[in-house]
Amino acid sequence: MKKFINKVDNILTESLSGFASAHRDLVTFQLDPNYLTRAQKAQNKVAIISGGGSGHEPLHAGYIGYGMLDAACPGQVFTSPTPDQMLAAAESVHADKGVLFIVKNYAGDVMNFEMASEMLPFEHATVLTSDDCAVVNSTYTTGRRGVAGTVIVEKCVGSLAETGADLASCKALGNKVNLRTSSIGVALTSCTVPAAGRATFDIAETELEMGVGIHGEPGRKREQMREADAIVNDCVQAIVTDFKAKNLATNQEALLLVNGFGATPLMELYLIYHSAAKLLAAQGICITRSLVGNYTTALDMAGASITVCLLDDEIKQHWDSPVHTPALRWGR
Amino acid sequence: MKKFINKVDNILTESLSGFASAHRDLVTFQLDPNYLTRAQKAQNKVAIISGGGSGHEPLHAGYIGYGMLDAACPGQVFTSPTPDQMLAAAESVHADKGVLFIVKNYAGDVMNFEMASEMLPFEHATVLTSDDCAVVNSTYTTGRRGVAGTVIVEKCVGSLAETGADLASCKALGNKVNLRTSSIGVALTSCTVPAAGRATFDIAETELEMGVGIHGEPGRKREQMREADAIVNDCVQAIVTDFKAKNLATNQEALLLVNGFGATPLMELYLIYHSAAKLLAAQGICITRSLVGNYTTALDMAGASITVCLLDDEIKQHWDSPVHTPALRWGR
Numbered sequence: 099m100k101k102f103i104n105k106v107d108n109i110l111t112e113s114l115s116g117f118a119s120a121h122r123d124l125v126t127f128q129l130d131p132n133y134l135t136r137a138q139k140a141q142n143k144v145a146i147i148s149g150g151g152s153g154h155e156p157l158h159a160g161y162i163g164y165g166m167l168d169a170a171c172p173g174q175v176f177t178s179p180t181p182d183q184m185l186a187a188a189e190s191v192h193a194d195k196g197v198l199f200i201v202k203n204y205a206g207d208v209m210n211f212e213m214a215s216e217m218l219p220f221e222h223a224t225v226l227t228s229d230d231c232a233v234v235n236s237t238y239t240t241g242r243r244g245v246a247g248t249v250i251v252e253k254c255v256g257s258l259a260e261t262g263a264d265l266a267s268c269k270a271l272g273n274k275v276n277l278r279t280s281s282i283g284v285a286l287t288s289c290t291v292p293a294a295g296r297a298t299f300d301i302a303e304t305e306l307e308m309g310v311g312i313h314g315e316p317g318r319k320r321e322q323m324r325e326a327d328a329i330v331n332d333c334v335q336a337i338v339t340d341f342k343a344k345n346l347a348t349n350q351e352a353l354l355l356v357n358g359f360g361a362t363p364l365m366e367l368y369l370i371y372h373s374a375a376k377l378l379a380a381q382g383i384c385i386t387r388s389l390v391g392n393y394t395t396a397l398d399m400a401g402a403s404i405t406v407c408l409l410d411d412e413i414k415q416h417w418d419s420p421v422h423t424p425a426l427r428w429g430r
Numbered sequence: 431m432k433k434f435i436n437k438v439d440n441i442l443t444e445s446l447s448g449f450a451s452a453h454r455d456l457v458t459f460q461l462d463p464n465y466l467t468r469a470q471k472a473q474n475k476v477a478i479i480s481g482g483g484s485g486h487e488p489l490h491a492g493y494i495g496y497g498m499l500d501a502a503c504p505g506q507v508f509t510s511p512t513p514d515q516m517l518a519a520a521e522s523v524h525a526d527k528g529v530l531f532i533v534k535n536y537a538g539d540v541m542n543f544e545m546a547s548e549m550l551p552f553e554h555a556t557v558l559t560s561d562d563c564a565v566v567n568s569t570y571t572t573g574r575r576g577v578a579g580t581v582i583v584e585k586c587v588g589s590l591a592e593t594g595a596d597l598a599s600c601k602a603l604g605n606k607v608n609l610r611t612s613s614i615g616v617a618l619t620s621c622t623v624p625a626a627g628r629a630t631f632d633i634a635e636t637e638l639e640m641g642v643g644i645h646g647e648p649g650r651k652r653e654q655m656r657e658a659d660a661i662v663n664d665c666v667q668a669i670v671t672d673f674k675a676k677n678l679a680t681n682q683e684a685l686l687l688v689n690g691f692g693a694t695p696l697m698e699l700y701l702i703y704h705s706a707a708k709l710l711a712a713q714g715i716c717i718t719r720s721l722v723g724n725y726t727t728a729l730d731m732a733g734a735s736i737t738v739c740l741l742d743d744e745i746k747q748h749w750d751s752p753v754h755t756p757a758l759r760w761g762r
Binding site for chain 1: 432433434435436437441444445448449451452453464484485487488492618619635638655657658659661662686692693694695696697698699700701702703704705707717720721722724726729730734745751758759
């Protein structure tokens with residue numbers, strides 16, 4: 099394992115300290131329990147809080163700021179944060195309109211956010227994201243996994259919360275975006291968890307893992323490596339099949355997120371985008387919003403995921419609205 | 431070689447097509463000769479054009495837009511663009527105040543931009559970037575290499591040009607920023623050029639290349655892998671020594687850019703930032719501006735570079751000013 103680290107035990111604290119220092123105009127980092135909040139507390143809005151295991155940067159702390167999250171709770175690498183982190187974050191950012199947790203559907207995260215919810219002395223709700231259409235039930239989940247589509251949920255819900263909307267409306271929009279969003283990932287290499295010191299899984303130079311999870315957990319199938327268009331086509335078919343299974347019409351506008359897992363160059367991500375947009379158009383899905391880059395990573399895994407969110411006027415409005423965070427910034 | 435590609439010969443066209451499609455509100459891609467421009471031509475300003483071999487994305491096309499470049503000319507991977515690309519780009523974006531080429535100091539780029547300059551029928555000038563303090567003269571250069579500091583030059587010159595400043599002023603600011611900027615990179619792995627199909631260089635699991643170039647060309651020394659703080663300390667010392675050799679006072683404010691080469695996770699880049707900011711502070715350099723991420727990459731190389739730009743009021747003003755490009759966006 100070759101990584102830019104000092105002691106394995108200190109990676110998270112050192113990295114988050116660097117993050118908070120580099121973005122001190124936007125975020126503040128609290129230690130013990132660990133959580134990050136906006137540098138300036140927002141008022142008169144539902145507090146939007148997310149969190150989960152680290153190793154998926156910029157998820158979630160990179161999305162703290164105007165128009166998106168109020169706070170994020172980072173666990174250790176690929177490990178759920180604990181309820182005390184969530185409680186401390188909620189108490190810090192709560193602004194009298196309740197707290198909405200946005201939680202990726204992994205057993206540990208779900209359990210810990212539930213425990214925190216039960217202890218919260220004020221109004222609260224949870225949106226569980228489950229956009230990964232690759233598998234139902236997996237290494238760490240009952241039901242589908244929440245992956246890169248979570249970024250779209252956080253963006254839209256964050257935008258709505260900024261308008262002063264109430265908790266129920268924020269939760270409803272989160273659930274709608276999650277329903278209309280489908281993702282699938284492909285790994286070309288494993289990732290290496292620092293505390294383990296070795297690759298999470300073995301994969302041959304001629305193979306890919308179709309439907310991989312963002313912790314390197316198994317997907318649908320170990321397959322032979324092939325041309326990008328063929329790989330992307332399988333991803334697009336999986337997503338379109340998922341929409342159809344949900345009775346969602348696919349002849350509409352959509353947002354296309356091509357997400358790198360950490361070690362895949364932007365040149366390849368844009369090539370995937372090119373291929374996916376063409377294949378989606380052939381299915382009647384017209385891409386009118388785009389995001390390409392490393393937005394939900396899996397440490398140093400080479401690979402990428404494709405996420406499609408079927409747009410409607412409300413989702414478009416909240417996707418396009420101003421956002422000012424370390425990792426997403428536009429419109430102001 | 432495992433990459434998301436179809437045919438090696440088509441990578442660049444497919445990737446640039448995806449890029450232009452994903453960012454069609456900002457950029458337009460012209461084929462044969464290949465160049466990219468702003469979607470809406472700017473008027474009454476010096477046209478700022480950059481270019482170079484591909485494989486360093488988002489450099490340079492990712493920096494096209496308000497407050498930065500007017501056009502970019504992408505060569506094949508790690509290969510200079512040709513004079514006809516530069517001429518076509520210049521003719522397309524020229525707006526009666528002349529053209530400024532921003533060129534990283536590599537022999538092929540310098541030669542081709544010079545040839546284009548000689549054929550240009552209007553006022554023009556060139557800023558050569560040479561921020562890499564690792565080595566003087568190297569595989570592809572006479573003199574120092576231009577690396578990630580080029581992003582800072584492009585941002586500041588782009589900002590000044592937007593004010594209607596003349597060609598000489600833009601060139602002078604570019605030269606000043608270049609002089610006050612110093613970078614050094616470290617590779618943990620090689621990159622793989624698609625057309626070659628194999629790693630550019632061999633490096634053991636216990637080694638790093640200190641001072642590596644952004645094409646995988648040799649740096650100062652092959653060294654034993656060690657803790658991040660020790661690696662970063664050597665980088666910071668190299669940069670401070672460079673500033674001193676240039677008679678630049680180091681007890682001042684600076685911008686710190688921690689740049690990933692393509693396969694290094696954000697978690698590690700922020701850890702490097704944390705380490706570098708502390709070590710620079712100990713040298714009297716106070717970091718007041720920051721940029722952390724993949725801004726000048728080397729395909730799929732694992733590694734990172736550290737860039738420090740010594741600020742003054744003029745550079746701060748132009749760094750902070752609004753920018754609206756695919757890869758850098760703030761302030762409007």
